[in-house]
Structures are given as C-alpha cells and as structure tokens.
Amino acid sequence: MIDLAAARRRLGVKPGADAGALTAAFREAALRTHPDRDGGDARAFREVLEAYRLLREAPPEPIAFIPAPAAATARSRDLEVSPAVALNGGEAFVDTGDGRRLKLKLEPGLRTGQHVRAGGEVFAVTIRGPGATVRGDDLWVTIDVEAGVLADGGRVTVETPVGPRTLWISRKAADRKLVRLPGEGLPATATRRQGDLFVRLAPGPDRAESAAKTLLRRFAAAWAA
Numbered sequence: 001m002i003d004l005a006a007a008r009r010r011l012g013v014k015p016g017a018d019a020g021a022l023t024a025a026f027r028e029a030a031l032r033t034h035p036d037r038d039g040g041d042a043r044a045f046r047e048v049l050e051a052y053r054l055l056r057e058a059p060p061e062p063i064a065f066i067p068a069p070a071a072a073t074a075r076s077r078d079l080e081v082s083p084a085v086a087l088n089g090g091e092a093f094v095d096t097g098d099g100r101r102l103k104l105k106l107e108p109g110l111r112t113g114q115h116v117r118a119g120g121e122v123f124a125v126t127i128r129g130p131g132a133t134v135r136g137d138d139l140w141v142t143i144d145v146e147a148g149v150l151a152d153g154g155r156v157t158v159e160t161p162v163g164p165r166t167l168w169i170s171r172k173a174a175d176r177k178l179v180r181l182p183g184e185g186l187p188a189t190a191t192r193r194q195g196d197l198f199v200r201l202a203p204g205p206d207r208a209e210s211a212a213k214t215l216l217r218r219f220a221a222a223w224a225a
Helices: 004-011 019-033 042-056 068-073 083-088 147-152 171-176 211-224
Strands: 076-081 090-095 101-106 115-118 121-127 133-135 138-146 154-160 163-169 178-181 197-204
Touching (some): 076 090, 083 133, 101 115, 147 154, 147 171
C-alpha cells in the first residue's frame, strides 16, 4: 500500500491536482506501463492503478488557520466564501499561483479577514454572496412583511439562512423595522463570539382578503350608510 506522496510521484502530479489533471496523468502513465505494450511492466501498471485510485478518493486538501500577524507578512490570495458556507461549512475551490486548483473543506464559522493556508499558500477570506450580508459575527437579512403587520405588529414565519423562524413583531420592532434574533448568527469559534441574526422588515403587499373578511367589510359599510 503506497501513501499519498508516493502516489503523486508515481503519476507525476503535484499536491492538490484536480480530477482533470489526475485523469490525464493516469492515462499517460497507464499507456507507458501497460504490460501489453513494448517496455510495459505489469507491476508498474498495478502501481499506477493503485496510485490513481488513492489520489482520486483522497479527501479535500486540508486547511490551517494562521494568526493575523503571520498572515500579514505572507503574500495572500483571495478566497471568496458564501454566507451559507461561512454559517454551515462546506467546500470551496481555489487556484494557486502555480496553476493548481485545490478543493478545500471549510469548517463553520469563517469570518471575513481570516487567513487560511492550503497547498503551501495563504488565502484571505472574504464572505460575499446572495441570501444574507455578514457584518463581523452577525448575519443580516431583509424580508417582506405585510403592511398591516408592520402597522399593528403581529407574528410572521419567515425563511432565514438558519431555517424557518417565527418572528414576534412588536410595535417597537415595527417602528424600527428591525428584529434581532440573539445567537442565530455565525457560530462561535475559539476566537470569535456567537453572532446574532438581524432581520430587516421591508413593507410588502398584504394578502388578498378572505371571503369572510370581504363580507364583513361590506356589511360594516352598508350599516354605516
């Protein structure tokens, strides 16, 4: 059984090589070592197969967080992460200076301004994308709320980056057009606090009146006449 380093040497690829580079290197090595070809060798061919399977099934490139002072002295490249990945973790792809494409497995709780090291390079994190805005540790979203609820207060169920949430909109929150959900922002890490979720309330269209409400309104208008 060979290790990852030996497998890379066998195929002639660098750490972090993507699927396309692995396939191309495998085909070249397989043609060169296949026992049915002149100069081929069955043992070498088996080693090529083993190396390819090992590298193809290897986990994503590991990453390491590095402290700010060290990051500041290193020349970093950009790593753009969506709010969903910052919140829940996930995978991201980065391109290195020597043409490699790395797949990174990111843990929940990334913040803008952090630096990670992968493939011998340093990447500066920026959180940007649809669905939410990240400010420090906090998530900010905007939802449409019926004008009647904004005027009188009430309860609404809305979709948020952390799942469906029921909001109790008080008169004060309606006036401010803002609801805060403590502890529903980015997760806590060793160096950062648990964030909050701030929901901006934007006036939206009222739902169509029910038949009963329409009849009641017409009755009241007729009685007043």
